[in-house]
Amino acid sequence: xxxxKFSHHISRRFNEELEHVRSEVLRMGGMVQQHLDVAIxxxxxxxxxxxxxxxxxxxxxxxxxxxxxEECTRILAxxxxxxxxxxxxxAVIKTITDLERxxxxxxxIATLASRLTVDAHADDEHRQVQVMAGQVQExxxxxxxxxxxxxxxxxLAVVEGDRLVDEQYDMIARRCITLMMEDPRSIRRFLDVxxxxxxLERxxxxxxxxxxxVIYLVHGKDIRHVGIDAVKEKxxxx
Amino acid sequence: MRLAMLLVAGALAGWLYDQALLGAFLxxxxxxxxxxxxxxxxxxxxxxxxxxAFPDGSGVWPPVFARIEYMREKARRRRRRxxxxxxELRVSAGAFPDGGVLLNARFEIVNxxxxxxxxxxxxxxxxxxxxxxxxxxxxxxxxxxxxxxxxRSVELPAPAGGDxxxxxFMIPYGLEQRLLLVRDITGTVRLERTRRDFVANASHELxxxxxxxxxxxxxxxxxxxxxxxWQAPLAEMRSQSVRMTHLLDDLLExxxxxxxxxxxxxxxxxxxxxxxxxxxxxxxxxEHPRVVEATIGSTAGLFGNQVELHSxxxxxxxxxxxxxxxxxxxSISWNVDATGGHLAVADTGIGxxxxxxPRVTERFFRTDRGRLRQAAGTGLGLAIVKHCLRRHDGELxxxxxxxxxxxxxxxxxxxxxxxx
Numbered sequence: 274x275x276x277x278k279f280s281h282h283i284s285r286r287f288n289e290e291l292e293h294v295r296s297e298v299l300r301m302g303g304m305v306q307q308h309l310d311v312a313i314x315x316x317x318x319x320x321x322x323x324x325x326x327x328x329x330x331x332x333x334x335x336x337x338x339x340x341x342x343e344e345c346t347r348i349l350a351x352x353x354x355x356x357x358x359x360x361x362x363x364a365v366i367k368t369i370t371d372l373e374r375x376x377x378x379x380x381x382i383a384t385l386a387s388r389l390t391v392d393a394h395a396d397d398e399h400r401q402v403q404v405m406a407g408q409v410q411e412x413x414x415x416x417x418x419x420x421x422x423x424x425x426x427x428x429l430a431v432v433e434g435d436r437l438v439d440e441q442y443d444m445i446a447r448r449c450i451t452l453m454m455e456d457p458r459s460i461r462r463f464l465d466v467x468x469x470x471x472x473l474e475r476x477x478x479x480x481x482x483x484x485x486x487v488i489y490l491v492h493g494k495d496i497r498h499v500g501i502d503a504v505k506e507k508x509x510x511x
Numbered sequence: 512m513r514l515a516m517l518l519v520a521g522a523l524a525g526w527l528y529d530q531a532l533l534g535a536f537l538x539x540x541x542x543x544x545x546x547x548x549x550x551x552x553x554x555x556x557x558x559x560x561x562x563x564a565f566p567d568g569s570g571v572w573p574p575v576f577a578r579i580e581y582m583r584e585k586a587r588r589r590r591r592r593x594x595x596x597x598x599e600l601r602v603s604a605g606a607f608p609d610g611g612v613l614l615n616a617r618f619e620i621v622n623x624x625x626x627x628x629x630x631x632x633x634x635x636x637x638x639x640x641x642x643x644x645x646x647x648x649x650x651x652x653x654x655x656x657x658x659x660x661x662x663r664s665v666e667l668p669a670p671a672g673g674d675x676x677x678x679x680f681m682i683p684y685g686l687e688q689r690l691l692l693v694r695d696i697t698g699t700v701r702l703e704r705t706r707r708d709f710v711a712n713a714s715h716e717l718x719x720x721x722x723x724x725x726x727x728x729x730x731x732x733x734x735x736x737x738x739x740x741w742q743a744p745l746a747e748m749r750s751q752s753v754r755m756t757h758l759l760d761d762l763l764e765x766x767x768x769x770x771x772x773x774x775x776x777x778x779x780x781x782x783x784x785x786x787x788x789x790x791x792x793x794x795x796x797x798e799h800p801r802v803v804e805a806t807i808g809s810t811a812g813l814f815g816n817q818v819e820l821h822s823x824x825x826x827x828x829x830x831x832x833x834x835x836x837x838x839x840x841x842s843i844s845w846n847v848d849a850t851g852g853h854l855a856v857a858d859t860g861i862g863x864x865x866x867x868x869p870r871v872t873e874r875f876f877r878t879d880r881g882r883l884r885q886a887a888g889t890g891l892g893l894a895i896v897k898h899c900l901r902r903h904d905g906e907l908x909x910x911x912x913x914x915x916x917x918x919x920x921x922x923x924x925x926x927x928x929x930x931x
Contacts, residue, residue, distance in 0.1 A: 296645055303648025310668070329775060410672055421645040422637065 287352055291361060294344050298365050298372070301337040302417040305372050308334065308379040309413065309476065313406040315386035316399075316469065324386035327379065334376035338369045360493060364486040368420065371479040375413065378472040378479075385465050385472075398448055398466055402473070405441040409473045412438065412480040419484055425491040428484035433501055438477035445470040517542055553579075610677075610693035618643050618656060618689070630693050632671045643691065646670070652679060661689075666696065676700040711766040714759045721759065725752045754889070761891040765874070768819070768898035776814040779929040782845050782854065783807040785821060789828045790843060799832055800858070802840035809847040812929040819899040826892040827856040827919050833888065835860035839916070847930075852923040859916035868909050872897040896921075903927055 308327050315324035345366050348354065354362055412431055419427040449463040449470075488496055488504075496504040517538050525534020549572045557579070604611065610627030612620055619640050623633055631647060638646065644656045647670055655665040661681040669675035676699075680692045731737055732745045790805040813820060824843075831841045839859040846853050863871060870876050875890040893907075896919075900907055904924050911917035 296642060299645045299648055300650075300653050303653055304650050306648060307650050326775060329777070407672070414670065414672065417648065418632075418646065421641060424637075 287354075287358075290344075290348055290352070291354075291358060294341060294348065294365055295361070297337070297341050297344070298368055299417060299421055301334060301341065301369060301372055302413075302420070304334055304337065305376045305379065306410075306413060306417065308376055308383075309410060312379045312383040312386060313403075313410065315383055316389060316406070317403055319389075320386075322387075324383035327383040328387075331376050331380040334373060338373040341369050342366065357490075360490050364420075364490040367486050368483050371482045375476050375479045378476045381472045382469050385469050389462070389465050389469070398445060398452070398463070401441070401445050401448070402466060402469055405438065405445065405470060405473050408434070408438050408441060409477050409480070412477055416480040416483040416487070419487045420490075423487065423491060425488045428487035428491075429504065431484035432481050432488075432496075432504070435477050435481040438474060442470050442474040514542060608695075610691075612643065612691040612693070614643055614689040614691055616687035621688075627691075627693055630669055630675070630677055630695060632669075647679075655679070655681070666700075669695075674701075707766050707769055710762055714762040714766070718756075718759050718763075721752060721755055725749070725756065728752060758889045758891070761889045761895060764822070765891055765895055765898060768895065768902060774815045774819065774902045776927075778815065778817065779812040780815055780817045780820050781812045782820070782852070783810060783812075785824055786843050786845055786854075789824045792825070793828050793832050793841065796832060798837060800835045800837055800839045800841050802842075804840070804842045806842065806844040808845060809852075810931050811847045811852065812931065813852060813903070813923055814927050814929050815903045819902065823896050823899045823921060824854070824856075826896050827921075829888070830892055830919075831856050831858035831860065831917075834858065835916070847928055849925070850922075851925045852928045854921040854923070855918060857916065857918040862913040862915055862917050863909070863911040864913050865911075868911060871909065872907065 308330065311323055311327045314320070315327070345362050348362055352358075412434055415427060415434075416431045419425075419431060446467055449467045453460045453463045482497075485496055488494065518535050521534040521536075521538025521541075522531045523534070525531040525537075528534075553572075553576065556576075605625045607624060607626060610624060610630045612623040612627045612631070612633070615621055619642050620633070620638050622639070623631075623635055627633060628635060633646065644653045647653075647667075649667040649670070651665055651667050661683060664678050664680040666676060666678045669677050675695065675697050678694045678696045680694075682690045682692060684690060728745060728749045731741070732749060737745070786805045786807060790803050793799055793803045828841070828843065835841060835858045841856070841858045844853075844855045844857075846855075867876075872893045874894045877890065897907055900921055904927055906922045908920040908922060909917065910920075
C-alpha cells in the first residue's frame with residue numbers, strides 16, 4: 274500500500290531511496306526485537322552468557338541509527354521532500370531514536386540478567402516479570418508491524434495497550450517494595466528486579482512513541498500528550 | 512434475395528408515382544434502418560447478457576445471434592470449470608500444512624495460504640505488496656534474503672512470539688518470482704532440546720556413582736592384602752572407569768557446546784604458541800610417530816575461546832597420533848590468507864575411506880577397519896571439534912585416502928582472525 278502512497282514521484286530514484294530508508298528502519302527494528310528477545314530469554318532461562326553477548330552487540334544497533342540518520346539528512350538536503358514524504362522522513366528520524374533507546378534498555382536488562390541469575394530464581398515476581406516482558410515484546414512487534422503496514426488503527430491499539438504495561442509495572446514495583454520491607458537482605462535482588470521491570474516499562478513507552486509516529490505519518494496529526502479519546506476524535510476514529 | 516425483392520417492391524411503388532429511384536432509395540433506407548435496429552438490439556443484448564432478452568430478429572440475424580449465444584455459453588462453461596479448478600487448488604493450498612508465500616522480484620507478497628498467515632501472522636488482503644522482510648524482521652531472515660543464497664533454509668522463532676520455531680526455504684521459480692516455504696519445526700526443536708537436556712542430565716547423574724566406584728577401585732588396588740589374582744581385573748576395571756569418566760566429560764562438554772551461542776570476539780588466542788605446545792605434548796606421549804612438525808606460517812591469532820580452541824587442536828593431534836604408526840609423521844600448520852585462517856593437521860596414518868568421511872564427525876561413529884581397542888578414544892573427539900568450530904564460525908574440511916593418511920583443515924573466516 275505504501276508503494277501507492279509514495280509512488281507519484283517523477284524521480285523513481287527518490288522513491289527507491291524512501292523505500293530503502295523505510296526497510297532499513299525495519300531491519301534495525303528487527304535487530305532490536307531480537308536483542309530484546311534474547312535479553313528476556315537470558316532472564317527467563319537464567320543464562321548469564323546470553324545476557325553478556327547481547328550487551329556486547331548493542332553497538333551494531335547504534336551504528337545503524339547513525340547510518341539511517343545520515344541517509345535521512347541527505348534526503349532532506351537533496352530532495353526537499355514535502356507532505357507525506359516529509360512526514361515519512363521525520364517519522365523515520367524519530368523512530369530510530371526510540372529504537373536505539375529500546376536497544377539500550379534491552380542491553381540494561383541483559384546486564385541485569387547476568388547478575389540476577391547468580392541467585393536462585395523462578396519466584397513469583399520472576400513470573401510476573403515474564404508476563405510483563407511478553408506484553409512489551411508484543412507491543413514492540415505490533416508497533417513495528419504498524420510502521421511497516423502504515424496502519425494507523427493498529428498503531429492506535431498499541432498506544433492504548435501501553436496502559437496495561439504501566440499497570441503491570443506498578444504491580445511489580447509494589448510487590449517488590451513489600452518483599453523488601455519483609456526481608457531487608459533481599460533488597461539488592463529486588464532492586465534489580467525493579468530495574469528490569471522499569472526497563473521493560475520504558476521499552477513499552479518507546480513502542481508507544483513509535484506508534485504515535487505512525488499515526489502522524491498517516492494522518493499528519495501530532496497526538497503526543499493527548500488523551501486517547503481526544504486522539505480518536507482527532508483522527509476520526511471510534 | 513430479400514433485399515433485392517424489397518428494392519424491386521420499392522421501385523415498383525415509386526414507379527406508380529413516377530419516382531422509381533426515390534422508391535428504391537426509401538426501401539434501401541428502411542432496410543438499413545432495420546439492420547441498424549437489429550445491430551442495436553445485439554449490442555444491448557451483449558451488454559446485459561440476459562438470456563430472456565435473446566433477440567429473434569429475422570433474415571441474417573437469427574443465425575448470428577444463435578452463434579454468439581453458443582460461443583458465450585461455451586465460454587461461460589469454461590469459466591465455470593476454471594473457477595472450479597481454481598477453487599479446488601486454493602482449498603488444497605489452504606489445507607497444506609506448510610505455509611507458502613508467493614513473492615515477486617522485489618520480495619513483495621503476492622499471495623499466501625492459510626498456514627502461512629498463521630505461522631507468519633500475515634493477513635492476505637492487507638499485506639499484499641508488503642516486503643516480506645519488513646514483516647519478518649528477524650536478523651537471520653533479513654540476512655538470508657539479502658544474501659540471495661537460497662540453497663539452504665533458515666530457522667528462526669515465529670514472529671508471533673511464544674515458543675514456535677519455523678524453518679523458511681526460498682524457492683525461485685519462473686521469471687524472478689519466489690515461493691517462500693514455511694514449516695513449523697517447533698516439535699523438532701523441542702525434541703532436539705529434550706535430547707540435549709537428557710544427555711547432559713544423564714551424564715551428570717552418572718558421574719557421581721562413577722567417582723565412588725573409582726575411589727574404591729583405587730583403594731583396593733593400593734591394598735597390599737589384596738589377593739594377586741585380583742590384580743589383573745582390578746587394573747582393567749580402573750582403566751575402564753577412567754575411560755568412562757573421559758566419556759562422560761566429553762558428553763557434558765559436547766552438550767554445553769551444542770547449546771551455547773557463538774563465541775564472543777573479545778579474547779585473542781595465540782594459535783602459534785598453542786600448536787607448539789600441542790607438538791611437544793604429542794612428543795611426550797609414550798608412543799608417538801617419529802616425526803611431529805609444526806609450521807607456523809603466521810603470527811596472527813584467533814578471536815575466540817582459549818579452552819575450546821585448545822580442545823580442537825588437542826583432539827585433532829591426539830587422533831593423528833592414535834592412528835599413525837610410529838614410523839609415520841604428523842605435521843601441524845597455521846596459515847592466514849585473504850580467505851581467513853587455516854589450521855591443518857596432516858598425518859600419514861591409516862586414513863579414512865571416502866564413504867566414511869562425511870560421517871566421522873558423528874558421535875560414536877567408528878570405522879570398521881584398522882581399529883585396535885586400546886587405540887580407541889571416547890568416540891566424541893571429532894564431534895567436539897565440529898561444535899567448537901561452529902561456535903567460532905569455522906568449518907572442518909577433511910581429505911583422506913586409506914593407507915596414505917588424512918588431513919584435517921579448520922577454516923576460520925577473516926573476521927575471526929586477529930592480525931598482530
